[in-house]
Amino acid sequence: MANPVLPSSGVLSPLGLDAVRLSPGFWGDRVALNREVTIAHCQEWEEREGWIGNFRGERPRRGREFSDSEIYKLLEAMAWADHPGLPALAEIVAGAQEGDGYLNTRWTGSRYTDLEWGHELYCYGHLIQAGVARLRTHGEDTLTRVAVRAADHVCRRFMEGTQTCGHPVIEMALVELYRATGTERYLEMARRFVERRGLPALADIPFGRAYYQDDQPVRQAQVFRGHVVRALYLASGVVDVAVETGDEELLKAVEAQWERTVARRTHLTGGMGSRHADESFGEDYELPPDRAYNETCASIASVMLSHRLLLATGDVRYADLAERTLYNMLATGVALDGRSFFYANPLQVRVPAVPLDGVNHAPEGGLRSPWFDVACCPNNIARTLASLPAYVATATADGIQIHHPTPAEIRHGELAVKVETGYPWDGAVTVRALTGGRGRIALRVPAWAKGARLTHRGEVREVAPGYAVADGPWRTGDELRLELPMAPRWTFPDRRVDALRGSAAVERGPLVYCAESVADEPPLGDLAARVAPPVEHHVDGVVELEVAASLGGGSEPPGWPYGHEPDGRPSGADAGLRLVPYHRWGNRGPATMRVWLPVGAGE
Numbered sequence: 001m002a003n004p005v006l007p008s009s010g011v012l013s014p015l016g017l018d019a020v021r022l023s024p025g026f027w028g029d030r031v032a033l034n035r036e037v038t039i040a041h042c043q044e045w046e047e048r049e050g051w052i053g054n055f056r057g058e059r060p061r062r063g064r065e066f067s068d069s070e071i072y073k074l075l076e077a078m079a080w081a082d083h084p085g086l087p088a089l090a091e092i093v094a095g096a097q098e099g100d101g102y103l104n105t106r107w108t109g110s111r112y113t114d115l116e117w118g119h120e121l122y123c124y125g126h127l128i129q130a131g132v133a134r135l136r137t138h139g140e141d142t143l144t145r146v147a148v149r150a151a152d153h154v155c156r157r158f159m160e161g162t163q164t165c166g167h168p169v170i171e172m173a174l175v176e177l178y179r180a181t182g183t184e185r186y187l188e189m190a191r192r193f194v195e196r197r198g199l200p201a202l203a204d205i206p207f208g209r210a211y212y213q214d215d216q217p218v219r220q221a222q223v224f225r226g227h228v229v230r231a232l233y234l235a236s237g238v239v240d241v242a243v244e245t246g247d248e249e250l251l252k253a254v255e256a257q258w259e260r261t262v263a264r265r266t267h268l269t270g271g272m273g274s275r276h277a278d279e280s281f282g283e284d285y286e287l288p289p290d291r292a293y294n295e296t297c298a299s300i301a302s303v304m305l306s307h308r309l310l311l312a313t314g315d316v317r318y319a320d321l322a323e324r325t326l327y328n329m330l331a332t333g334v335a336l337d338g339r340s341f342f343y344a345n346p347l348q349v350r351v352p353a354v355p356l357d358g359v360n361h362a363p364e365g366g367l368r369s370p371w372f373d374v375a376c377c378p379n380n381i382a383r384t385l386a387s388l389p390a391y392v393a394t395a396t397a398d399g400i401q402i403h404h405p406t407p408a409e410i411r412h413g414e415l416a417v418k419v420e421t422g423y424p425w426d427g428a429v430t431v432r433a434l435t436g437g438r439g440r441i442a443l444r445v446p447a448w449a450k451g452a453r454l455t456h457r458g459e460v461r462e463v464a465p466g467y468a469v470a471d472g473p474w475r476t477g478d479e480l481r482l483e484l485p486m487a488p489r490w491t492f493p494d495r496r497v498d499a500l501r502g503s504a505a506v507e508r509g510p511l512v513y514c515a516e517s518v519a520d521e522p523p524l525g526d527l528a529a530r531v532a533p534p535v536e537h538h539v540d541g542v543v544e545l546e547v548a549a550s551l552g553g554g555s556e557p558p559g560w561p562y563g564h565e566p567d568g569r570p571s572g573a574d575a576g577l578r579l580v581p582y583h584r585w586g587n588r589g590p591a592t593m594r595v596w597l598p599v600g601a602g603e
């Protein structure tokens with residue numbers, strides 16, 4: 001099974017790349033662009049930056065202490081995409097592995113002298129994930145042998161003792177290698193890494209141990225905290241360990257942490273992370289739109305975690321959050337041409353970014369960059385898009401579940417179906433049987449889709465959010481049709497989110513919308529929107545929206561931005577304010593942007 005996550009038990013079984021083939025459409029197009037453009041783009045930059053040369057022994061060594069991991073993420077992307085460049089790159093990596101399996105171009109000669117910041121086990125984690133991807137798509141070869149030797153080295157070195165890595169990911173990688181090979185010591189090593197955390201296992205640092213989730217044991221934590229990518233990679237590994245060891249208490253702990261984090265520490269886009277200094281979650285309800293950090297990698301980690309929880313529990317909430325995050329974070333992270341990337345994803349940009357030519361050293365999120373000094377996000381996008389079909393649908397003994405409607409062919413057991421849809425622009429989803437067969441087909445109905453309708457055998461019925469199900473038997477050509485209501489909706493923040501008080505945003509289907517202003521378009525700093533049904537404009541296959549808003553009349557601000565009466569609406573006459581899907585912003589050059597629109601007094 002060509003699948004990045006393959007638990008041995010759970011309510012739902014994943015369907016891999018061999019069972020789900022995407023056709024041209026929102027995701028199919030992006031997956032194809034990733035294979036044809038983004039993977040080569042990443043490899044070119046890694047060669048140019050010298051990070052691949054590090055494995056050839058070129059000196060001085062170049063790049064940050066974790067740059068090896070970028071080559072491993074790229075190898076994982078190549079494995080899922082069956083990219084012809086993989087064998088040659090794997091040979092280069094193999095050439096740097098030491099006799100006992102140790103492999104790191106930065107720390108060779110001073111092994112494991114800085115577990116807090118050294119990222120050695122983190123790098124192995126990505127190497128092992130690449131190896132598992134290759135094992136499941138191709139079978140044993142150089143890359144898989146390098147990964148297994150590294151994993152065996154880790155087990156020999158770390159099975160006893162109290163040490164772990166400052167940056168999680170080794171946990172879920174080892175569990176997946178256990179699933180792929182059946183070798184139990186990999187699972188035991190992962191379990192020990194999970195249980196050691198918070199005892200504590202690492203030194204205290206200026207950010208505090210919460211930065212790397214070493215402030216308390218995983219079982220006792222109430223919420224995700226600290227560095228977001230670390231927190232969510234760790235939680236993904238914890239779910240994997242819990243599922244494989246049958247540890248219900250551990251699984252419940254992560255579910256509770258997810259629930260509280262989603263309720264209090266997640267942006268409308270699904271983005272997570274409010275603080276730039278340590279790339280961390282903020283406190284509950286600390287969700288400023290302009291200072292949102294929302295690293296692209298954090299959103300990928302969130303999808304990885306939600307997917308694992310979905311498989312374990314079958315709870316539709318996890319698929320709902322994954323959808324929000326895929327459409328509004330993953331799709332935002334990469335430009336429409338596949339060659340530049342966002343690192344941070346704020347919900348408001350006040351000043352247009354200055355275009356740059358080359359590496360972005362301060363990835364604040366105003367303009368996509370072709371590369372970064374810390375290039376985790378481009379490579380993470382590449383491996384996630386390459387494996388995206390594996391997130392679309394799952395199976396149970398009695399049928400299939402389609403969680404993310406997108407044009408595709410899905411095969412499982414007796415069932416073979418074709419999914420046709422213009423989603424997310426259009427709410428109609430048709431599932432047509434390609435062969436006869438028995439089995440139940442379930443289509444996810446997102447929480448926002450109140451009043452969705454399902455047509456089956458000429459019968460139309462309303463279906464509530466959750467799953468719309470229809471039972472076979474199916475004859476070739478039989479159709480199931482789901483219609484999701486796609487009227488734009490105004491969305492208001494909880495009153496406790498102080499930074500958003502007095503604002504509202506517009507969503508349509510799974511998409512969050514934003515106002516964007518480039519060049520001589522009206523500025524967005526002083527406006528108040530009217531909460532009235534937005535007007536739809538269909539532009540080149542994309543749905544844009546228009547709302548009425550009064551814009552500041554260009555009046556000079558007072559000398560002091562505080563007064564003794566509540567401030568009113570700006571004085572300008574109402575005009576049409578164009579909104580575009582958030583994932584498309586920043587593709588027309590430097591711009592200002594805002595998701596949350598002030599709605600002013602009396603709205």
Ligand SMILES: [Zn+2]
Pocket residue numbers: 295296297298343375376377378380
């Ligand atoms: Zn990143």
